[in-house]
Amino acid sequence: MSVSRNFVLAAGGTGGHIIPAYALGAELMRRGHQVALITDNRGSTIPGCPDGMEMHIMPAGRVAGGPRGWLAAARNIWRGRAMARALFNEFEPTAVVGFGGYPALPALLAAFANKVPTIIHEQNAVLGRVNRLVAGKVNAIATAYPDVQRVKPGHQAKVHLVGNPVRAEVIMLRDEPFPPFIEDGVFRVLVTGGSQGASILSEIVPDALARLPLNLRRRLQVTQQCRAEDLETVRKMYADHQIPAQLATYLEDFPERLGWSHLVIGRAGASTIAELTCAGRPAILVPLPSAMDNHQAFNVSEMIKAGGARAIKQSAFTPVELAKQIQKMALIPETLQNAARAAKSCGRPDAVHDLADLVESFGRAPLMHTITNTEHSSLGFGSAEPALARKAVS
Template sequence: MTQVRDFRPRQYVLAAGGTGGHMVPAAALAAELMKRGHRVALVSDARGVRFPGLFEGVQTHVIPAGRFAGGPLGWAKAARLMIEGRAIARDLYRDLRPAAVIGFGGYPAFPALAAAFAAGIPTAVHEQNAVLGRVNRLVAARVDAIATSYAQTERMKSRHRAKAHLIGNPVRESVLAWRARPYPVPEEDGIFRVLVTGGSQGASVLSQVVPDGLALLPVAFRRRLQVTHQARIEDIDAVREKYASLDIAADLATYLPDLPEALGWSHLVIARAGASTIAELTAAGRPAILVPLPSATDDHQTANAREITAAGGARTIPQSAFTPPELAKQMQKLGLDPEALGNAATRARSCGAPHAVTDLADLVESLDAPRARVMVGATITKKAFA
């Protein structure tokens, strides 16, 4: 995208729902914009503003927003909350006077963007998944730009593709730092580090299957394991006891504040296929066994996993086929062949977008820059995926 940088400090508002998939890229953009001298405010729900360590130095605002579910009564309640949230956002914009409002999906983004449309403020959305999300589909016709993370984004109407820009999914600097370091190929008889994570909300199926799957590995391999496992609070005690009964070294937590460090030292990751997980795997270059969440809206996690799997950086197992024997089989294919692991790490890395956050910040800055308007039909160059 050709543009002339405008270095005036400005105010930006980022609007995102309260899950890690929306909040992590928003936090990465906030950090980049502040690094460039801009001011940033976050609009979210009560969950979003509570993510520890993500939005330090960012003023945060909670606005009401409802999910359109639960039949006519639920829809009516959601509509009332959306209208209330839109009014609060408009009042906020009168004080902040933002140069642009950027949505990252999730229901709290909708009233924030609706208020921006009414006030004539430039807008953009970022889509983390390989399927355009519901809120982003609702606002696609009105926003000035759509930033995508995948070359093929499903559920995007053809008439909206002219304002789509292939950016990638921003990740935290602490994750990106691992890209410059070589993959830690495990020694034949050395420790084999496994990271198990279900994303910001955990995944019970991983807690149910992974310990029993690791128990089926050859004894010599099993004794080498060092597992870091993120589990739901209702599962964690039972999972801890299971690992102890199997004599498998394991550290368990309901939340991993040091996830980038755990990811960087991992030889293999077993995970859901959420957008942030895929972005971090490909940024750092770590091989994975992926189990997409079958109930994800529009089955977007299966779509997220396709690129890294086709490249050879991951193996995808549908949840219906994710059993202890299947996991043990895939673990042995990868874990007992250091060369295969190293190749998978390289292929995962090839799918990464290390410049996503700077490219997204460039796009955001261009939204209100008179000398560098967003170019209709422009796309970010391949440097984003170098």
């Protein structure tokens, strides 16, 4: 029998943190639970929050700016912790799930103080700063990759590989065949730079495609996401090269575009990798060099080892180099098809279900919680051990 429980999710104010939290929240609510989300002002503006999920905006201090900045951050973290504890006293969460980012820290600190079970989810292949800070105290660490950097050896026992949740429309592509790619057929290239686009892709990709051999160049159909300030410049570049291209600042129909693409060129963010591997689409990726701990370079390593992607360092990302790498993948049709299969082999389409199962395995249903506390009080014991909590899962 399933028993409704309350869960709190806490996520930083970027899409990389918030989108997996939205996905988990929707799945937990589908299973009959109540869910609340803690984030900051930035996170509250990201679209896609599931209907029925409470959102609480709380202060969170980014630790930067020298001693004065650190002091201000400490004050905000402490204020956020107090607000989260007040919420927990009213909402009575069964468990708290952190998705990284500084806004998740006060909620996790409050959970430790209130002795609420905690789980963290790491989207990247390097454990982020906040997740590193709390890794020793949480009950479980959910990861998106089999090899995650900066996880201490003593914490490996509580690591669970689940993957990164992606939208249902992308998972559906997994059951569709790779679009036909024959010697005289159309060659569809999708260029995406993440939620904010990437100017370097706008600068390099059009000239690289223009350098391709005629038998590839004349078959091109390009869809490219650009920053608003780059749009007209990129449109002119493609027109000058006589390459048909559709440009947009935001691709509302991204899953559809991904579905018919033969090759994707983009950054190596966690969400991008998860979508490519779930759908099974080959890629040439340019890791963002300024990403914290260089995590994008590690994100792409699994796809590269499998043969589903190639990576080019931004310092080496030139039209000549990109054109060379495209030719290596696309001159022979079977090469792209094999890369697509390799990319799909890295996908984890059940990520949101596996993460929800993990979250449900910690904490107790309200009725069992009351019975257990009564029994332990009569015997003179303290709170139940995590193993006992897991036995109470319906």
